[in-house]
Amino acid sequence: MSTDNLLKQVAFIKEIDKLKYIQRKTKLFNSDRPENDAEHSWHLAMMTIVLAEHSDKPIDVLKVLKMVLIHDIVEIDAGDTFMYDTSKNHTNTEEELLAAKRIFGLLPTEQAEEFIAIWEEFEEGSTDEAKFAKSMDRLEPLLQNTSNNGGTWAEFGVPYQKVYDKKKAIKHGSTSIWNYAENLINDSVEKGILKK
Amino acid sequence: MSTDNLLKQVAFIKEIDKLKYIQRKTKLFNSDRPENDAEHSWHLAMMTIVLAEHSDKPIDVLKVLKMVLIHDIVEIDAGDTFMYDTSKNHTNTEEELLAAKRIFGLLPTEQAEEFIAIWEEFEEGSTDEAKFAKSMDRLEPLLQNTSNNGGTWAEFGVPYQKVYDKKKAIKHGSTSIWNYAENLINDSVEKGILKK
Numbered sequence: 001m002s003t004d005n006l007l008k009q010v011a012f013i014k015e016i017d018k019l020k021y022i023q024r025k026t027k028l029f030n031s032d033r034p035e036n037d038a039e040h041s042w043h044l045a046m047m048t049i050v051l052a053e054h055s056d057k058p059i060d061v062l063k064v065l066k067m068v069l070i071h072d073i074v075e076i077d078a079g080d081t082f083m084y085d086t087s088k089n090h091t092n093t094e095e096e097l098l099a100a101k102r103i104f105g106l107l108p109t110e111q112a113e114e115f116i117a118i119w120e121e122f123e124e125g126s127t128d129e130a131k132f133a134k135s136m137d138r139l140e141p142l143l144q145n146t147s148n149n150g151g152t153w154a155e156f157g158v159p160y161q162k163v164y165d166k167k168k169a170i171k172h173g174s175t176s177i178w179n180y181a182e183n184l185i186n187d188s189v190e191k192g193i194l195k196k
Numbered sequence: 197m198s199t200d201n202l203l204k205q206v207a208f209i210k211e212i213d214k215l216k217y218i219q220r221k222t223k224l225f226n227s228d229r230p231e232n233d234a235e236h237s238w239h240l241a242m243m244t245i246v247l248a249e250h251s252d253k254p255i256d257v258l259k260v261l262k263m264v265l266i267h268d269i270v271e272i273d274a275g276d277t278f279m280y281d282t283s284k285n286h287t288n289t290e291e292e293l294l295a296a297k298r299i300f301g302l303l304p305t306e307q308a309e310e311f312i313a314i315w316e317e318f319e320e321g322s323t324d325e326a327k328f329a330k331s332m333d334r335l336e337p338l339l340q341n342t343s344n345n346g347g348t349w350a351e352f353g354v355p356y357q358k359v360y361d362k363k364k365a366i367k368h369g370s371t372s373i374w375n376y377a378e379n380l381i382n383d384s385v386e387k388g389i390l391k392k
Contacts (some may be wrong), residue, residue, distance in 0.1 A: 042238035
């Protein structure tokens with residue numbers, strides 16, 4: 001609780017402002033304005049609070065919130081990778097690990113270690129909290145694309161099967177949200193905004 | 197946990213996307229780009245996680261996170277009021293209460309009541325959680341304005357005493373953060389970016 005800790009924490013708080021400049025491919029709801037990573041992270045946090053009751057397993061909501069709030073901070077150095085980009089690996093690349101160490105490393109040591117561990121737990125995706133956090137991360141762009149007449153699916157020609165394969169991770173967090181999401185995907189095919 | 201709940205929750209999740217269009221007067225760090233309410237709320241949530249150890253009183257961090265994540269949602273209907281606007285009341289206006297009822301009212305009843313209560317607790321500012329949440333809400337623009345050569349203080353001619361009077365609410369949440377903030381304000385006067 002020293003002044004030294006506070007100065008390090010303020011340096012971190014200033015550095016992560018850069019997340020507001022990292023643009024995603026996905027657009028806001030009913031819009032052609034790209035979403036940035038800070039807005040996206042806020043939305044996932046809200047979704048976590050609102051939808052936590054649908055988790056199949058009991059979850060530590062505070063931990064899930066930490067995960068979704070920090071999960072994209074590494075993109076300040078490593079950039080955003082489009083979900084359906086086949087030329088780039090998406091999980092825990094060396095570039096992202098270096099970014100985690102540099103950015104979270106601005107914090108006091110104990111806190112830096114906690115944040116890196118939480119980010120790694122999210123990337124790994126094997127705990128109940130990480131599974132639910134990943135459900136939220138998959139659900140938001142699904143809701144956005146369906147509100148945008150296909151959105152990035154149409155823009156980048158992503159076919160049904162690829163979408164389905166990515167989105168089914170939602171099932172690992174919540175059966176009821178997955179049932180809803182699966183219906184949305186099927187409806188999108190029927191409406192012609194997702195090609196089979 | 198019914199499908200009916202989930203449909204209401206999704207309607208709410210879509211509605212709050214509009215927070216990304218509500219611009220604040222304050223600019224991003226070292227920038228002339230205005231911050232929007234979703235980015236601001238994300239940043240306060242990060243600050244809460246990082247700075248919670250400096251709270252003078254033990255706080256329920258999950259509750260503070262809920263407060264800062266939702267505290268500006270009423271502005272979707274009521275708009276942002278500039279901190280130093282003297283023509284408008286800032287706390288719990290009738291317009292904001294109507295907005296809270298409409299927007300949180302999209303959620304299932306029990307959740308709507310919880311969110312309205314949390315928002316009112318923040319506005320009231322008397323619990324330890326609300327005091328800490330308000331410290332975060334006062335600290336972020338202070339950090340931004342000092343990074344922006346006076347920022348909105350310079351832009352709107354806000355003098356030292358008004359800034360000091362608003363910022364001292366930080367003291368109710370954390371003595372150590374207030375000590376840091378008070379130094380920043382005094383330094384700003386010495387640097388000539390805040391007029392006495």
